[in-house]
Amino acid sequence: xxxxxxxxxxxxxxxEQPYKELGLKDDExxxxxxxxxxxxxxxxxxxxxxxxxxxxxxxxxxxxxxxxSDTTTDEMRSKMLAxxxxxxxxxxxxxxxxxxxxxxxxxxxxxxxxYQGAATGVGGIVRDILAMGARPLAVxxxxxxxxxxAPDTRRVLPGIVAGVxxxxxxxxxxxxxxxxxxxxxxxxxxxxxxxxxxxxxVEDLHLAHASGTGNKVILFGARxxxxxxxxxxxxASETFDDTAGKRKKLPSVQVGDPFTxxxxxxxxxxxxxxxxxxxxxxxxxxxxxxxxxxxxxxxDGGMHVYxxxxxxxxxxxxxxxxxSSESQERMCAVVRPEDLDAFMxxxxxxxxxxxxIGEVTEGDRLVITWHxxxxxxxxxxxxxxxxxxxxxxxxxxxxxDAVQADVPDRLARPxxxxxxxxxxxxxxxxxxxxxxxxxxxxxxxxxxxxxxAQPADSGMIxxxxxxxxxxxxxxxxxxxxxxxxxxxxxQLALAEAYRNVATTGATxxxxxxxxxxxxxxxxxxxxxxxxxxxxxxxxxxxLGIPVTGGNVSFYNQTGSTAILPTPVVGVLGVIDDVRRxxxxxxxAEAGETLLLLGETRExxxxxxxxxxxxxxxGGLPPKVDLAREKLLGEVLVAGSRDGMLSAAHDLSDGGLAxxxxxxxxxGEVGARVFLEGDKFTELxxxxxxxxxxxVPRTEELRFTDMCTAxxxxxxxxxxxxxxxxxxxxxxxxxxxxxxxREAWEGTLPALFD
Numbered sequence: 208x209x210x211x212x213x214x215x216x217x218x219x220x221x222x223e224q225p226y227k228e229l230g231l232k233d234d235e236x237x238x239x240x241x242x243x244x245x246x247x248x249x250x251x252x253x254x255x256x257x258x259x260x261x262x263x264x265x266x267x268x269x270x271x272x273x274x275x276s277d278t279t280t281d282e283m284r285s286k287m288l289a290x291x292x293x294x295x296x297x298x299x300x301x302x303x304x305x306x307x308x309x310x311x312x313x314x315x316x317x318x319x320x321x322y323q324g325a326a327t328g329v330g331g332i333v334r335d336i337l338a339m340g341a342r343p344l345a346v347x348x349x350x351x352x353x354x355x356x357a358p359d360t361r362r363v364l365p366g367i368v369a370g371v372x373x374x375x376x377x378x379x380x381x382x383x384x385x386x387x388x389x390x391x392x393x394x395x396x397x398x399x400x401x402x403x404x405x406x407x408x409v410e411d412l413h414l415a416h417a418s419g420t421g422n423k424v425i426l427f428g429a430r431x432x433x434x435x436x437x438x439x440x441x442x443a444s445e446t447f448d449d450t451a452g453k454r455k456k457l458p459s460v461q462v463g464d465p466f467t468x469x470x471x472x473x474x475x476x477x478x479x480x481x482x483x484x485x486x487x488x489x490x491x492x493x494x495x496x497x498x499x500x501x502x503x504x505x506x507d508g509g510m511h512v513y514x515x516x517x518x519x520x521x522x523x524x525x526x527x528x529x530x531s532s533e534s535q536e537r538m539c540a541v542v543r544p545e546d547l548d549a550f551m552x553x554x555x556x557x558x559x560x561x562x563x564i565g566e567v568t569e570g571d572r573l574v575i576t577w578h579x580x581x582x583x584x585x586x587x588x589x590x591x592x593x594x595x596x597x598x599x600x601x602x603x604x605x606x607x608d609a610v611q612a613d614v615p616d617r618l619a620r621p622x623x624x625x626x627x628x629x630x631x632x633x634x635x636x637x638x639x640x641x642x643x644x645x646x647x648x649x650x651x652x653x654x655x656x657x658x659x660a661q662p663a664d665s666g667m668i669x670x671x672x673x674x675x676x677x678x679x680x681x682x683x684x685x686x687x688x689x690x691x692x693x694x695x696x697x698q699l700a701l702a703e704a705y706r707n708v709a710t711t712g713a714t715x716x717x718x719x720x721x722x723x724x725x726x727x728x729x730x731x732x733x734x735x736x737x738x739x740x741x742x743x744x745x746x747x748x749x750l751g752i753p754v755t756g757g758n759v760s761f762y763n764q765t766g767s768t769a770i771l772p773t774p775v776v777g778v779l780g781v782i783d784d785v786r787r788x789x790x791x792x793x794x795a796e797a798g799e800t801l802l803l804l805g806e807t808r809e810x811x812x813x814x815x816x817x818x819x820x821x822x823x824x825g826g827l828p829p830k831v832d833l834a835r836e837k838l839l840g841e842v843l844v845a846g847s848r849d850g851m852l853s854a855a856h857d858l859s860d861g862g863l864a865x866x867x868x869x870x871x872x873x874g875e876v877g878a879r880v881f882l883e884g885d886k887f888t889e890l891x892x893x894x895x896x897x898x899x900x901x902v903p904r905t906e907e908l909r910f911t912d913m914c915t916a917x918x919x920x921x922x923x924x925x926x927x928x929x930x931x932x933x934x935x936x937x938x939x940x941x942x943x944x945x946x947x948r949e950a951w952e953g954t955l956p957a958l959f960d
Contacts (some may be wrong), residue, residue: 210526211249213581219248229256235595242589249382250514250582257493258500261761263593267727268759271740276755278744283753286716288412293413294338298717299409300781307339308404308720310349310777312760317399319368320460323508326374327435327463330535332401333378334489337472338538340413340479341405344656345668346375347684348385348401349721349775350645353394355637355958360389363397365959371401372648375417377465378472381657382649383666385682386775389637397763400758401720402681402777406670411479415488417506417541417567421552422485424502424510425547427439427561428471428537430520435461435494435533439861454677457880467536474557475538477960481553490537496530496590499565500537503573503587506541512565512575526575526582541567571646601737602730611691613825615811620887627939628819630890631950636819636832639861640954641872643743658785662873664707664857669785673794677785681707681778685860686771687813688828693738697774698746698831703859703896704778704960705750709840710898712789713780717746720757720776723864725769727761728746735772743774751834752778782847789847792874793901793927795855800907801825801925803863804839804914805897809888815860816891835919842919845899851910854901863924864890866899871934872948880925881937902928903935 216222224246231252239247239255245254248944261267275291284290288305289297295309309394313328329346336343348371375382387400417424439837478484486506488498495517503510514526524532542550545564554561568574573590575583604610621629625952633639642661651660658677659667665681689696701718707716720743725732747754763770782788811817812826856870871878882889901916902910914921933941 209693210577210580210582213349213584216248217245222246226252226256230260230596231256234723235259235554243585248582251524251528251585253531253696253774254496254500254583257337257496257531259594260592261851261924263493263497265759266595267300267375267599267761268736270598271737274740274744276368277765278748279753280748283751287753288340288409289414291756293756294335294415296719297339297412298755298779300686300716301315301678302674303408304432305409305412306674306779307336307341307405307407308402308683308719308779309335309756310400310402310719310775311335311758312721312723313399313401314397314723314763315768316460317367317545318363318397321363323460323462324369325367325668327400327461327535328399329374329540330463330468331491332490333380333468334538336403337475338413338487339405339416339488340646341407341470342476343380343403343405344670345381345383345666346401346403347383347680350386351388351390351393351398351773352439353389354391356946357394360395361959366634367397368645368648374465376461376650378886379653380470381653381659383651383668384680387642390686390766390771392770396763396770398723398763400775402682402719404668404678413479413484413487414896415501415505416486417502417510418508419543420508420567421544422567422783423542423544423547423563424512424565424862425542425550425561425566426537426564427540427559427869429464429467429534430560431525431529431532432520432527432534432640433532436528436531441744457626461533461535461536464649468806470536472535474554474559477553478550481549483550484540485543485548486541488539490539492533492858494530494534495533498586500573500590502539502541506567506743509568509570509572510565511516511568514575514577516564518562518584522917525579531739541715544626552824571605589598598729599733600730600934601733603734605733606634606844608666610825615817615826618817618821623886624754626886626890626940627936630868631942631944631947633816633819633861633864633948634868634947635954637954638815639865641952642955643952644955644959645694651796658788661713662869663791664710667713667785667788675784675786677782677793679708679711679713679780679782682775683707683771684815686773687818687824689772689774690824691813691826691828693735693772694742695828695831696772697739697742699776699828700776701743701746702831702833702836704776705836705840705855706898707708708778708780708788709843710857711843713786714844715778715780715840716778717752717753720754720814721760722757722773723760723763723770723773723775727766729769734771739772743776746833750837786933787847787853789852789869791854791856793870793876793878795876795929796903797929798904798926799853799927800902800904800923801880801927802900802902803924804900804919805835806894806920807889807892807897808894810894813890814893827894831894832896838919839896839898842914842917845913846910851902851906853903856899857896858892859901862891862893866952867934870899871944872951876927876929876934877931877944878925879928879931879935879937882924886939
């Protein structure tokens with residue numbers, strides 16, 4: 208096998224290279240040659256192609272993502288220990304504790320190979336959290352699929368759910384929340400987003416940088432193989448093989464081993480505790496190409512890597528393949544020479560393979576050798592941080608006005624005697640139905656720290672047993688809302704996640720995101736993206752909580768049909784004592800008052816009712832009122848702190864009707880409800896900034912006086928009635944809880960069992 212060295216590249220300037228097959232444009236390839244002053248070697252071309260891919264370089268989105276930083280105030284920034292650009296965001300939550308959390312996407316791999324695509328998505332986001340110096344505590348998975356009854360959904364959903372559960376369960380990490388959403392636009396392009404949260408002491412924060420001339424570069428964890436090559440670009444194994452076609456092309460989806468990652472987690476945490484790590488980077492997308500270039504770029508010197516030292520699990524791998532492999536469960540650390548023996552001893556204790564593959568050097572070059580031959584010599588910043596930047600054309604869709612003008616007012620509404628059956632049938636519709644069939648495959652309570660999990664409004668984890676301090680997390684997005692108005696839609700996703708966290712009694716403090724959109728080469732998609740970014744950033748400013756990081760996933764479309772624009776927003780909240788959390792289900796104390804906080808308006812644009820009953824998407828989404836959301840959150844946190852609330856459930860998809868069904872079924876308690884005005888609007892409107900709360904009779908006056916004093920609208924809508932074993936709506940009739948449960952819980956098992 209002939210290896211393409213730098214010396215050989217210099218002497219063969221006209222040699223053709225398959226840069227287009229690797230996803231590089233003509234001008235990008237020309238720029239690489241200009242940077243190097245020659246044609247790139249095979250290894251250099253591999254590194255640039257994966258690092259300049261959309262997934263790694265954010266070349267179509269970074270001009271817009273800058274808006275997050277530009278709008279972050281000093282007060283918001285003061286809460287962050289690490290933000291956008293790091294492996295994950297980190298916030299200081301007080302008493303010496305820091306929380307790190309982030310969301311990522313693994314959409315395309317999960318369509319190709321559902322189980323491994325989803326499993327390695329979980330593994331990758333966990334290593335991002337680990338790389339910050341934190342112990343991973345819990346995961347969440349917002350998932351989106353095509354129509355629930357579509358053949359391809361039946362192909363991908365069971366495998367994806369099994370992959371999420373299989374990897375997370377083996378790691379011993381509880382899965383405390385997420386979403387499962389169905390829509391025709393996700394057919395052929397499911398969204399598999401993964402979020403992980405971890406905790407650490409503030410002084411344990413680690414960043415990804417290679418500093419200190421003479422410090423050693425250690426690769427540790429699993430061996431490097433041929434799996435995952437091309438995961439972040441169109442790179443295939445035979446591209447750089449002069450025997451192209453003789454080696455079987457392997458799938459570009461990585462293969463995960465959660466048991467190896469479990470050991471790697473414990474090994475890393477002990478290394479951190481021993482204070483023998485200078486810098487650390489996980490190996491995920493783009494593998495060693497990413498880890499070495501990013502460590503060197505963020506450091507204060509150069510780096511020399513001896514690629515032939517990398518432990519392999521496949522014979523005959525080329526330097527380009529080794530650099531581009533996305534084999535899982537690997538980390539790269541920078542270690543002082545005097546700490547090398549101690550580092551290796553910890554790895555040996557945990558039976559983790561660890562190999563010294565290089566050192567930090569003077570200067571500003573990343574040099575990689577293969578059996579003493581130089582195969583890569585590049586300025587690392589040009590690879591990791593100075594890739595292409597595109598100002599893609601932006602154009603408001605030609606049909607946007609027509610879509611917004613197609614208001615749902617013309618849709619036939621049910622007669623009053625049809626409302627009760629509609630409550631039941633809506634509860635059984637795929638998007639509103641119980642997701643228990645999915646979540647029962649996840650271990651939600653392993654390690655004993657879980658306080659709340661699905662189907663609660665937010666997941667909640669205890670992080671400190673001595674004080675019962677905890678954090679709450681929620682992810683949300685309604686793609687139909689974002690389709691109707693991307694700016695407002697992103698703010699509505701933020702508002703719902705914020706509200707969900709506050710509903711548990713936690714104070715929202717920070718945001719992460721996973722922005723899923725169609726092709727950036729479509730000006731209409733870029734308009735959606737730009738509007739969503741601005742909406743989310745502006746919303747965070749109004750709420751006073753920072754965006755700490757996130758992910759962009761483009762090219763989510765089948766043919767020319769893009770997915771609904773889906774900016775998933777994750778909100779992190781802090782609670783000083785998890786024992787005062789507010790449950791979602793109402794309790795068994797008879798006579799507790801049900802109060803509806805907030806205002807109900809006739810808002811059905813993008814609603815679940817319009818979608819399920821009429822297959823309609825048009826008009827405008829519900830009005831955003833972030834000032835009201837903030838006030839509502841303050842009231843809920845105060846109600847929790849002062850023991851005034853026994854249950855709370857936010858109103859969102861499906862409106863009050865769905866909230867009543869869920870709070871009764873989760874609590875296994877009946878209720879009597881009375882409505883004012885138009886019963887259809889009262890039941891199914893999706894107006895925002897609303898929460899249904901249960902208040903003990905002894906606290907009703909104190910709580911309502913607080914709401915009135917703060918200017919928060921409230922209205923009594925019912926009472927808890929455990930004796931009835933039904934949801935009774937005055938003037939409409941009763942729905943037995945057993946009948947409701949059969950409808951709510953029966954949908955997904957009937958489709959996927």
